[in-house]
Amino acid sequence: MRSVKETATGKPVHPAPPPAPGAEQYRALDFANTALALPGGQFLDLLGSPEAAKRWLAERDLAPSDAELHEVCAARLRALRDQLRELLTSRIDARPAPDNALRAVNDALVGAPAVALLRWDPEQGLHRVQAHPTDQIVDHALAVLAADAADLLTGPDAERLAACDSPPCQRYLLRTHARRHWCSVRCGDRARAARAYARRTQGKHPDADSNAAR
Known part of the structure; x- marks a missing residue:
């Protein structure tokens, strides 16, 4: 999988999609x-x-906005994100929460x-002031994000958690209704187009795999 390049200011060449529901x-x-x-x-x-993380x-x-972040800071953010994604996936799939992911979120909770x-x-x-000095900005951010994650995963909205059902997207969302599994209009359009193409292909080739449209 190729990475999207960034401009000199750290902004990606291709903009990110709008926020997913929730x-x-x-x-x-x-x-x-x-x-x-x-x-x-x-x-x-x-x-x-x-630069992108800042x-x-x-x-x-x-x-x-004038904070100075180093690669080690960005790497800590990415590491917690990966563990949070493990927790979200386990919650959606009704599987036990991974121990390493729980440990990472709990460590972030008490870090600042x-x-x-x-x-x-x-x-x-x-x-009132934030207690973190400049070199603890990431500790504070991780603590806030971990607390928000804990609220989401243990609150009533956890039942609405879902993963976008439009490959290759891997974003998470809160369903707005029972059938909504797409994080954006773009993903929904892509999923519908893929299903329509699969139906046309099956019509031309009766022996095509019936699961191709799924």
Whole structure:
């Protein structure tokens, strides 16, 4: 699978699709969907470089826009994302949660305060600030995302979790109704086109595999 190239600013040449249903409600779902399999054997990783990871965090108020991230930081984000995807898949498939994925999310939960703490100084008096210094920005982001993931996986919306049913897409979503398994209009159109093509092919070749349209 080929990776989508980025411009000099770290932005991908091909833009990412719109957020999947539920991703605007749960940043953890949006986080899990930063690994994108695209048609044509291409792959887009929205956390694939420090610059891309910083932009993604800043756009979701998880890091200041002038933060400095290194590759080790981006790699930590990608590692938690991969473990979260394991948890989402196991929840959708009604399988036991993998121990390593549980450990990764729990470690992130306690890695940094996920809320602004109370502080006092002569100029501002009592006020709330994030407790993390610059070198702990990623710890804070991981803690927030892990807490959001825990809420999603243990709350009532967990029953609505689904994986997009339009190969090669590998995004997750919250179903808006019982039959919705597509994360975007684009994926839905592609799935319908694939089924229509399979039906035409079967009509021409009676012995074609009846599972081709699935």
